Each structure stands twice: as C-alpha cells, then as structure tokens.
Amino acid sequence: MAAASTSLGLAQAAGQAGGEPGQGPRAGRTLRFRQAVVTATAALAGPTEGRGPLGGAFDEVLPDHLLGEASWERAERKMLARAVERLAAKEGLRVTDYDVLLAGDLLNQTVASSYAARDLDLPFLGLFNACATFAEGLGLAAALCELGACRRAVVAVSSHHDAAERQYRFPTELGNQRPPTAQWTATGAVAVAVAREGAAPALARLEAFTPGRVVDLGVRDPFHMGAAMAPAAADTLAVHLGDLGRGPDAYDAVCTGDLGRVGLALVRRLLREAGVDLPHLEDAGVQLYDPRHQDVHAGGSGAACSALVFAARLLPRLRAGGRRVCLCGTGSLHSLTTYQQGESIPGIAHAVSLAAVEAS
C-alpha cells in the first residue's frame, strides 16, 4: 500500500516554519544571503536540446549522445566533467582552484557525478534530490560561500536522455510509446560557479533559498511526473514568496523546473486556489524544446533541464536589465523499485532567488 500522507496546506505553510525574523539569515523557512554570488556558468546541451529555442545560448551543443564513449553512462560523466572544465576556463581558473564540487545526477548512486568528481580531483559533496538537485546545490553552495567556508564552489548537474530512459522505464532502443503527459529527459550538463562576493566579478547575487518539503498527493504514474511534482512546487513557491514578503511584481521571471505543460497548468491552479497570484509563472520543461517541431510530449525534465534554462535564459534575462528572478527546481523522488512496488511518487521543490548585481 502506497501512502499519500502529506496534505498541501499552502496557506499554513507560508512563514510558519519556526524562523525568527531578524535573527540570523533566516526568514521563516527561507535562508537569506548577503555575500553569495554567481560568477559564471557553463552549459552543455545534447543535440536535441541544441535544436530547441535556446540552442544559440548554450556554451556547447554536443554532436551526439556518446561522445566517443562505449556507453551513455560514460558519456554523461564526460559531459559533466567537461562542463566543469569549461566553467574554469571561462573564469580563467584551473579546475582545482575551486574549493568544492557539489554535484548530482539521476543515475543510480549518482555515478555520473562521482566519476566526474574523481576525474576533476575536487573535494566532492554528492547531492540527490532528482531534478531539484540543481536548486539544492545552488542553495547549499550559497550557504557555504556566505559562511566563508568556500571562496568558490562549483554546482554541477547532468542528465542523459538515453541513460535515464533505460534506467527508469524501458530499454531505450525499444522506442516505447509514451502517453501525452510524459516528459522527455533532457541531455545536458551544467556547471555554475558560486562564490563569496569579491572572489570574482559577479553575474548575479544569490539572495535567498527555500528548501522544500516532500509533498505527495498520490500520483503513481511515472509518465505523469508534472502532476506528481506540481504540489511541491506550489508549496515551496508560496513559502518562498511569503517568507520574503514578496508578490509577483518583485520578479522579472519566476520559473519552475521542470513540470512541463501539464504540471505548469496544475501549479498555476494550485497557487491560484491558495491565493498566490503568479500570472507570469514559466517552466523550464516548457522552454527547452519547441513544440512546433520537437515532439517531447508534455515538455522536458531531467536534472539538467532546469539548469540549462537557468544558464541560457533565466540568468541572461537578469543580466539584460532585469532586477530579480526565481528558479523553483522540482524533483520527482521515486525509483524504478518504488514504482514496481506500487508506491506513489513524492515531489520536492527548492526555490532560489537571484538579484541583479546592482540591486540589493
């Protein structure tokens, strides 16, 4: 018997999580940072992602899914390591100039990250919150930099369509038919440099992070992950905005990642019902592909999806005269085993707010 124990309770959640306003860097459940910045990004996209609307904004579009390796899993690891190397090159640093690597991916035992960490030779803290791992990493890296525990941290994530497909669902070569609610795991790897202010010129200030709680309303269909994750996204966004005392006007863009079209419609509805008005809410899974010529069904997913959109669209919008953006990374915390054992799919979402360097 699978449980669906967590009610949503958006209204109650906001601002309730035991914070003491004014004491330390917390406001409710949300951490506020004063000295954490993003200094660079490096985004490597798969061939399909490269043909999408953001294709021109990635640092590199990969020619194929194998990169000369014998397996998709090895290719994913190579992508992730290459993203970090590219990041260091963009900053004019050696890879080992970074103090720590916070990384995760979707492969069992997060082996893309672990083997990439071996090849990069950096102190390594492995993370896993499925497709919310990128937002989790940004929050933890910001905390470490804010504390002064790091001068420079790298947050890196990857996902690989073919490797994920055969691990979570069916043999990839089978080309199994998928229902319209299904999402397409993105192929890509993204590395982001988070630093303590002053360590390097900043692209944006990392100003707040709300770690999400796990919400499960009982969806059991792994081809319906947008619906499984939408309640968590609504919960975290409501808390994030409530803790910071902000309305939608405070943001140039608020982007969930990666609910797809089905999940985006659901999170809008859940927020509306909870009295949170976010008319311009976007979703990374919707933005990564062009539905006119790329049939990925409900949209993109995968740990790299929200990170690719962050690097290629959200951060550039902030840089192009924006004031503030928010990424609410979403993750679906099931495994093949829990699916086969009849469990429902718990969702999680972590929200990160970024501000223009001039603003404060």
Added chain:
Amino acid sequence: MAAASTSLGLAQAAGQAGGEPGQGPRAGRTLRFRQAVVTATAALAGPTEGRGPLGGAFDEVLPDHLLGEASWERAERKMLARAVERLAAKEGLRVTDYDVLLAGDLLNQTVASSYAARDLDLPFLGLFNACATFAEGLGLAAALCELGACRRAVVAVSSHHDAAERQYRFPTELGNQRPPTAQWTATGAVAVAVAREGAAPALARLEAFTPGRVVDLGVRDPFHMGAAMAPAAADTLAVHLGDLGRGPDAYDAVCTGDLGRVGLALVRRLLREAGVDLPHLEDAGVQLYDPRHQDVHAGGSGAACSALVFAARLLPRLRAGGRRVCLCGTGSLHSLTTYQQGESIPGIAHAVSLAAVEAS
C-alpha cells in the same frame, strides 16, 4: 575501459587546497566551526547488529528485517523515519521543530530518505556519498548551523542488509557465497541532531570538517570495498590532521567507517608510508560485529555502519571524559551498472572532528 586517474599524493595534499589561514573558517581544505554542536542521537540497529558488541548501546534493536512491511525497502524507510521521531522524542521536541533534514541512503535514488522525509514533513536536502553520507551530512549540517541558517538540523542515514544485497549484488535469498574480503551491509538507521550552540544542551562540539576528494586506485571487485576506499581515507585523514596542525595525540579515538579489517590494515599502511602515524586508528566496520560469533567476513559496511558506531561508541567515549574524537566516513561510489560495465570503484572519505563541550 575503467580509469584510475587519481594518484594519492598524501604529502602534497595536506594543507595545499587553497586556503588562506586566518581568513574565515577555513584552514586549507578543512572548515572550522565555533558554534555547531551535536545535541542528541537516536540509533536503531538491526537484529544482527543488536547481537554485536555495541548491542547494549543502541536506542533500539529491531526485532526483524521487515517491521511489518511488505518489503525490505519499505522497512528501511520506516526505520529511518522512526529514528528521527525517536530523536525528537529524546530532545522533547516535535519532529517539525527541526529546521531541515539532511539524509541519504544506499537505495537507488535514495528512496528510503525521500519517502521518510515525506512522512516526517521536514524540509529535505538529499545527500549521496554512499557510506560516507553520514559524515557528509554532519559537515553540511554544522555549516548551516554555524551560519545561523538553521537552529536545529537532523542528519539521518540508513542501510538495510537485504535491500542493499539484492540491489548491488545478487538476489538476497540466493545466499550467495562471498569471499573473505567481502563486507556485510549493516541494517540500521541513525538520526543525529546538529544545532547552533545555545539551542539545546550539547553532547559535543562539531569543530572541523574536511570534505574528501574522490580517489580511485583501480580496484574493481565489489567484494573488496575496503581496499577501494582505504586510499581515500588515508588522503582525507592526512589532510584533516595537516590542516588542523594536529598529531594523533590530539585524539582519544580516530575512527574510519567502514573499511573493515582488510581496509583498516591498508589505510594504516598508506598513512605510515606517508609519514602519518596513527597507531590507534580504529574502524567502524570492525567494531560493529563480534568476529568470534558473527561471521561477517571482513567487517561491516553500509551508510548506517559508521553512524551506528558514532552514536553507540565514539560519542559515548567523548562523553566519558574524552577530549576529542574524529570520524572519517568512507564511501564506495560505484553502482551495479558501473560494475557491470567494467569500471573501477572510486572511494571517498569525509573527516569530522568532535570535541568535548568543555574543551575549546
């Protein structure tokens, strides 16, 4: 082709990682904390672990491996949630009085932690560094508390012998024969409360954390994990002691977890060769079982192994008049897929030093 790209280079590693002594809380690669403490632990051990030398020191010895559930995976999740509930009860708190849960386990997509987090309804940051996840969690929780981002954090880990066995190796019911170098995945779940000083009476001060880099000397045998992890343990211990300018005399106990007998002999030798003398080095995998009547071959392993020994032996030794102890959690970062694809097994180790409350 599996790579073994990382050389050990202990001597060079110590103190080299770019730290600026005197600036902020870093010394080399090591983070130093002034306001992070451990306030409580709750350790639930499996039946076999309960019959071992530490059986009397656990908060609860589980009667069987299923706990009334239909699968080992569900039992593991239940254990983990129960450990956190027990921790809150010991502190006279509600579970939701904790600000955040940092947790991880060995199941694919760390589903024991994710589903437990759902049932506990706490903000959740998922971690994965295999059996080094517990030490990773202590370090990150200490950083969050030091920063004031948390008043109280829970670090929780679990492992389940039967669930791990069938996931990583063979169907558990097969009772497959194992070579003498093999280790026994411990069944258990441990939750530890890490707090900012002053939030609650402290059991110990969390004074320093060294995140480890991934070391891989080419071991490919998943029945020889002690050998795969020993180089990482030697690397991290040498850096930890070097960064802190400490010799073995500074510690009442230094404990790796979980190398087993084979790995412990190897790490002693590697450290000796690097000029680091740690004659009283112990290992959690050696201490959890009694070889006179428990044939677990080379010793224990599993994410819960080092956490069980931390709660039942290392922390009590500090409390019984000790001055300082160090846990160097070790993890083997392979998966079934990497093994089947012929890859070597990368190891990682994170070191945490704890001091008596009186000392400073």
